[in-house]
Amino acid sequence: MEYPKSEPLISKRLMAGGAVLLAVGLLLDLHSLPSFLSKKSSGEPCQEVVQSQAKLSRQQLARLLTVPEGGKKQKVQEILKDPYCKLADLQVRVGATAQREAYPLEFEPQTWLVILYEGEQYAGYRFNIR
Structure with missing residues (x-):
C-alpha cells in the first residue's frame, strides 16, 4: 500500500x-525574561535633563527603526529631536565610551527608549521600563 x-x-x-x-x-x-527586553532603570537616573517636555511618538519610533546601527548620530537626532535627558556614559567595549540619551514614549509613559552612541555613530537602542 x-x-x-x-x-x-x-x-x-x-x-x-x-x-x-x-x-x-x-x-x-x-x-x-524581562531583563532580555529591558533593564529596570532604578539605578540609572538622568545625569542631565535636556528637554523636560520631550516625548517620542510612534511615528518617530518607526522612522528610527529605518536607521541602521552604525549610521550617523546626526540622522538619529534629526528624527528624535532633543532627548528628555542624558544618562551616564558607559564603556560598552574596551576603548569605546558610549553616550546615552533617553526618550519617554508618548503612548507608553512608563517605557523609555534609550539610544546609544559611540562618538558620532549610532550604536543601537533598548527599551527601559521605569
Missing part, C-alpha cells in the same frame, strides 16, 4: 504546527 501524496502533506502540517509552537514558546519565554 503506497501513500506518496499524503506523506508530504503530513510533514508540511507537522512543520507548520511545530513552527507555531516554537513561536508561542519564544513569546512566552521573552515575557518571562
